Amino acid sequence: MGEFITNIFNAFLELMRQFRAVDVLDIVVVAFLIYSLIKLVRETRAEQLVKGLLIMIIAWALSSQLNLKMIKTLLDNFFQFGIIALLVVFQPELRRALEHIGRTKIGTRTFSVAKEGESLLQQERKCINAVVEAAASFQKSKTGALIVFERQTKLGEIVDTGTIVNADPSAQIIGNIFFNKAPLHDGAMIIRNGMIYAAGCILPLTKNDSLSVDLGTRHRAAVGMSENSDAVILVVSEETGTISLAINGVITRNYTRETLKGALENEILPDVAEDGDRRPIFSSFRRVKKDEKK
Template sequence: METIKSYINSAWGVFKSMGINDIIDILILSYLFYHIMRLIRETRALQLAKGILLLVGSYIIAVVLNLQTIKFLLKICFQWGFLAIIILFQPELRRMLERVGRSKIADLASFKAGDTEVESDKIRAAIRAVCDASVKLASTKTGALIIFERKTKLGEQIATGTRLDCVPSAAVLGNIFVPNTPLHDGAVIIRNGKILAAGCFLPKPEKEELINKQLGSRHRAAIGMSENSDAIVIVVSEETGTISVAENGELTRGYVEDTLKRLLYNRLLPDKNADSTKENSLAGRVISKWKK
């Protein structure tokens, strides 16, 4: 009991000595901690965070009860734990840093070169072509996987496919996804309004076991790609002809031409479309993430 009282008195002493700078420090750390928890949500890193909290709690109990052996073992774990976290969770840490790099603060500091109006016109034309192609492919139940690259560059995926560097159109996309052709199984990647590559292979989802078994390989690949980047991924199901969109690890379904076009305009040309919340409500069915 004396040990507990001493800890309480120490905590009260720290609280009484706090100043404005300390309060600001705590608020900033709380804000950062909140966003870190949001970033690692639904990832393996969330289980890691729970495990770390459990070890910290065990260490506090060991200190209070004066359990020397457990204290010694936990100190060793903490000494090498940070290095182990970096090694084991390198993909999650990389994604976290990529998302931080895609923040609006980073946008303010970035230098944007080139004619933005010309680029916007190309993106608009690409959106119209993709929407037109998606509807035609859906009507014939032809499977398709189309990716709009955004801030995260997809060089690794582009390297696995065939470089095309052509202007997108319904005819070109329709020919690419004709069954039994060399490029129909992979994904088409569009950068700055141009088809950069086709037949590209995509990463698997992080937690594939949680995805509904009704979803095929294209939908799983779309979710995996959206988890690893900020890309917008359009999927056409070859079984049902349903048009789906994957973004930030979440899959929404039931799009038609108008709702798909509105979503793409809002995501790819946000300055021209201030309302970015209505398009999901117009989709036939919206699923936050397909699970068992």
């Protein structure tokens, strides 16, 4: 027993002699990647898929130990194409992960003079005020609306499905676009850098089956867009006039004029530094308590 402990201790000392400072960085990076992967899986429907995969791996190990040749052969053939199958099954989650990496601040800072940064901030404040005023009007008249605030993820493919407007924002223009007899009222409006950039755009619908059956196409399109980008999507229900926001795949409802303005400012307004760099705020938005009825 003493010799066994001595051998383990000597092996540990030998390992420590070979340990380099760069190995610490290697371990930290790998640990962070594993943590990020687990966090990504837990936040999506991939959690159930991973559980199923783990069950199959356990079944393969047991079949190997118990010499269950038929089961082992079937699982061996399955795992031969496992990587391709994982890429197909987890395609939405992998895309979301890569987009999330692309939203980091590395290489995304836009250098400009302080005056330009302040001008952009004022433009976005003006846009938020116009959207809030229009949404409050839509809430009273029960006019349906779908407005997308573009952030880091560019929505060029979504813009291509609609019509370029590139107009200075105002409650009147937004009201005209979503007037129920206007040609662009059924689609989504895209806000880019505080400007009404496009309208009549088609958004991808969410595949989340856990959403309330009371949510219509506009709400499902808003959630779908928020799942595929970091955009902030505002929805006004045509049936009830309820104002909702979709961010990162989560929809919160029952906003008032005041709470809507606060939430949009918190999510969209950049933090303009003294040198004029634009740094978007990625703070978590405050959830608004859902009422039991739409």
